[in-house]
Amino acid sequence: MIKTKAIIGALLVSILFAAAPAAAQEGGHSTPEIKKEPWSFAGPFGTYDRNQLQRGFQVFREVCASCHGARLMAFRNLSEPGGPEFTEGQVKALAAEYDVADPSVAGGTRPAVPADRWPSPFANEQEARDANGGALPPDFSVIAKARGTTQPFPWWILNYFTAYSEGGPDYIHAVLTGYHEPPAGVTVPEGMHYNEYFPGHNIAMAPPLSDGAITYEEGETGSVPQTTDQYARDVSAFLMWMAEPHLVARKEAGLQVIAFLLLFAGLMYLVKRKLWAKVEH
Amino acid sequence: MAHESSYVPGNAVEKWIDDRLPIIRWSKEHLMDYPTPKNLNYWWTFGAILAFMLGVQIVTGIVLAMHYTPHVSLAFDSVEHIRRDVNGGRVIQAVHTTGASMFFAAVYIHMFRGLYFGSYKAPREILWILGVIIFVLMVTTAFMGYVLPWGQMSFWAATVITNIVGAIPVIGNPILELLRGGFAVDNATLNRFFSLHYLLPFVIAAVVALHIWALHVPGNSNPTGVEVKSSRDTVPFHPYYTMKDLFAIVVFCIPFAWFVFFAPDILGHPDNYIMANSQVTPTHIVPEWYFLPFYAILRAIDFNIFFIDSKLGGVIFFAGAILVLFFVPWLDTSKVRSGSFRPIFKWFYWLFVANFVLLAYLGSAPAEGIFVLLSKIATAYYFIYFLIVLPLLGRFETPRELPTSISESVLKHSTPVGGADPALAKTTH
Ligand code: HEM
Numbered sequence: 001m002i003k004t005k006a007i008i009g010a011l012l013v014s015i016l017f018a019a020a021p022a023a024a025q026e027g028g029h030s031t032p033e034i035k036k037e038p039w040s041f042a043g044p045f046g047t048y049d050r051n052q053l054q055r056g057f058q059v060f061r062e063v064c065a066s067c068h069g070a071r072l073m074a075f076r077n078l079s080e081p082g083g084p085e086f087t088e089g090q091v092k093a094l095a096a097e098y099d100v101a102d103p104s105v106a107g108g109t110r111p112a113v114p115a116d117r118w119p120s121p122f123a124n125e126q127e128a129r130d131a132n133g134g135a136l137p138p139d140f141s142v143i144a145k146a147r148g149t150t151q152p153f154p155w156w157i158l159n160y161f162t163a164y165s166e167g168g169p170d171y172i173h174a175v176l177t178g179y180h181e182p183p184a185g186v187t188v189p190e191g192m193h194y195n196e197y198f199p200g201h202n203i204a205m206a207p208p209l210s211d212g213a214i215t216y217e218e219g220e221t222g223s224v225p226q227t228t229d230q231y232a233r234d235v236s237a238f239l240m241w242m243a244e245p246h247l248v249a250r251k252e253a254g255l256q257v258i259a260f261l262l263l264f265a266g267l268m269y270l271v272k273r274k275l276w277a278k279v280e281h
Numbered sequence: 282m283a284h285e286s287s288y289v290p291g292n293a294v295e296k297w298i299d300d301r302l303p304i305i306r307w308s309k310e311h312l313m314d315y316p317t318p319k320n321l322n323y324w325w326t327f328g329a330i331l332a333f334m335l336g337v338q339i340v341t342g343i344v345l346a347m348h349y350t351p352h353v354s355l356a357f358d359s360v361e362h363i364r365r366d367v368n369g370g371r372v373i374q375a376v377h378t379t380g381a382s383m384f385f386a387a388v389y390i391h392m393f394r395g396l397y398f399g400s401y402k403a404p405r406e407i408l409w410i411l412g413v414i415i416f417v418l419m420v421t422t423a424f425m426g427y428v429l430p431w432g433q434m435s436f437w438a439a440t441v442i443t444n445i446v447g448a449i450p451v452i453g454n455p456i457l458e459l460l461r462g463g464f465a466v467d468n469a470t471l472n473r474f475f476s477l478h479y480l481l482p483f484v485i486a487a488v489v490a491l492h493i494w495a496l497h498v499p500g501n502s503n504p505t506g507v508e509v510k511s512s513r514d515t516v517p518f519h520p521y522y523t524m525k526d527l528f529a530i531v532v533f534c535i536p537f538a539w540f541v542f543f544a545p546d547i548l549g550h551p552d553n554y555i556m557a558n559s560q561v562t563p564t565h566i567v568p569e570w571y572f573l574p575f576y577a578i579l580r581a582i583d584f585n586i587f588f589i590d591s592k593l594g595g596v597i598f599f600a601g602a603i604l605v606l607f608f609v610p611w612l613d614t615s616k617v618r619s620g621s622f623r624p625i626f627k628w629f630y631w632l633f634v635a636n637f638v639l640l641a642y643l644g645s646a647p648a649e650g651i652f653v654l655l656s657k658i659a660t661a662y663y664f665i666y667f668l669i670v671l672p673l674l675g676r677f678e679t680p681r682e683l684p685t686s687i688s689e690s691v692l693k694h695s696t697p698v699g700g701a702d703p704a705l706a707k708t709t710h
Binding site: 164199265269280 | 516
């Protein structure tokens with residue numbers, strides 16, 4: 001009786017404590033709830049879809065990279081295992097198309113090599129703002145972890161049990177597909193665009209995607225729809241990879257560690273039980 | 282527990298060492314033979330879990346410090362560098378941050394265990410006080426650690442929390458400047474926080490050594506709260522509790538690993554992945570979950586009390602919420618140690634637990650509407666529990682009958698028919 005009460009109490013304490021940060025975000029913005037998308041990298045068994053990351057990179061490079069930087073991503077990362085896995089030759093050729101600043105060479109710039117970081121589209125914050133009507137396009141390096149979604153009580157409690165960590169890509173996908181005409185009576189300030197999911201609804205970024213804007217190459221897996229929704233999905237997945245390049249290795253290690261711990265716990269339980277069998281307690 | 286040493290040096294070398302520094306003798310007495318009540322439940326494994334977590338935090342922290350750069354323009358990127366480029370860095374970093382959360386989960390369980398079973402009562406008052414000192418040190422260490430990645434929440438938490446020190450009259454501002462190393466949270470703040478964040482865990486380790494020393498003088502209490510009467514009530518620490526504690530540690534590691542490997546960021550706030558920016562205030566500044574109950578108390582005082590303005594009032598209640606813990610051994614007047622034998626106490630206790638969880642929730646909720654009133658009620662009950670309920674209940678409550686000894690209570694559990702063992706029925710002291 002006391003034991004069950006104690007256990008219930010402890011569970012309450014731990015669950016609600018763990019859940020509190022989610023509650024904190026809950027009160028945040030008055031945007032409609034963002035749907036959880038079925039990402040390939042969700043959950044303990046999740047892994048990236050290489051083809052999707054390659055397509056996402058294409059969207060990033062052809063559209064977003066003219067405004068958004070990715071200063072923590074090196075070209076070589078694009079060929080590393082667990083990512084888009086371009087060949088080293090492809091990455092070398094790709095890097096050579098870009099110029100990076102290097103004060104040690106004549107002229108101050110040289111073609112990039114795979115070890116270089118992705119060059120930023122603007123020299124500094126002021127230039128970026130000037131080009132974007134005063135707004136700053138955020139750097140993409142960790143943006144997929146710098147945004148999130150919230151679920152109403154009590155559903156966020158489930159997140160701890162499903163290891164929900166895809167709030168970032170869910171949010172980015174929602175913003176990219178959330179542009180539409182403002183509801184009647186709402187006026188959007190000059191240079192702003194109405195977005196259903198952006199906090200406050202007025203976003204300085206014009207809708208960057210439209211159906212058919214990017215031409216996907218016919219891949220091994222057949223053709224992929226060339227729609228805003230599909231582009232948004234692919235680029236969101238790519239941004240998740242950019243923020244968490246070792247996600248696949250981490251989850252694989254996690255499965256092994258947890259399997260080991262379960263086994264170890266089982267063995268320790270038997271040891272403990274055998275030892276204590278002789279003691280009345 | 283004072284007891285005869287059973288150590289006999291096994292060979293000439295051990296004898297030689299024993300005559301000079303009896304460290305092997307000491308280890309055998311305190312880590313192996315130490316007589317431990319045989320009826321401890323799993324709530325008593327959290328001390329060992331905490332010791333394990335302190336070790337985990339120190340080891341992972343030292344590795345992180347090898348790659349971390351405490352400078353406002355480099356700190357954020359250096360933490361990302363650890364996650365991206367250092368071998369095993371993503372896991373080491375995740376172990377350290379989620380480890381802080383697991384550490385606090387364990388310490389709260391450990392403290393609530395003490396509050397339920399009356400572990401703080403004589404002769405364990407110093408043991409308890411050392412525990413409260415450890416808790417204060419942990420809070421300080423975790424707060425400073427959270428500033429190091431230099432994200433938006435790091436910066437704004439540092440600003441908000443150091444600010445409250447400024448509310449103290451006369452000495453507040455000089456202390457504030459000393460803490461920050463200047464007028465605002467900046468590079469100097471980051472540097473001193475890093476230095477202290479590296480130092481304090483070792484201070485904690487030292488206080489833990491005292492804590493365990495103070496534990497080994499009276500010995501462990503136990504769920505019945507009845508002191509050990511004879512050696513029949515105890516078992517040697519090794520192998521009985523070494524193995525039980527190890528089992529508990531391994532089980533504790535399962536949810537820990539779940540977070541580390543599958544959701545390393547779920548316990549944090551996404552805003553901390555945005556580099557600190559003093560020009561942009563986040564819409565919501567929330568501390569880490571383990572500070573929320575105390576943060577709620579801080580915010581609950583939004584009114585002036587006579588000449589004390591609300592800001593100072595908040596600081597007083599915030600500090601008071603922790604300081605009151607030091608006096609619990611004397612506030613609780615009940616002669617009966619364990620809550621299991623206190624029928625009315627139980628109600629107030631579980632209400633206190635629920636109230637604490639509510640405070641955590643309120644700490645994360647925006648300070649508006651019904652939450653404002655609830656915060657005040659919950660804060661009031663937090664103090665009423667310690668200052669009114671515990672002192673008065675001991676006078677009015679009729680406790681249930683206590684078992685005469687641990688062995689008797691154990692036998693009652695396992696053999697419902699028949700009587701207590703006559704051999705131990707009358708061991709008085
Ligand atoms: C790093 C943090 C801490 C460590 C490593 C630690 C370690 C331990 C250990 C190993 C024990 C014996 C086993 C057990 O009863 O679980 C113990 C007992 C105890 N601790 Fe702690 N402790 C810590 C923090 C605290 C705090 C914050 C408090 C209270 C404010 C506290 C209060 C107590 C009390 C009262 C006991 C005696 C329990 C009894 O025998 O009934 N400890 N601690």
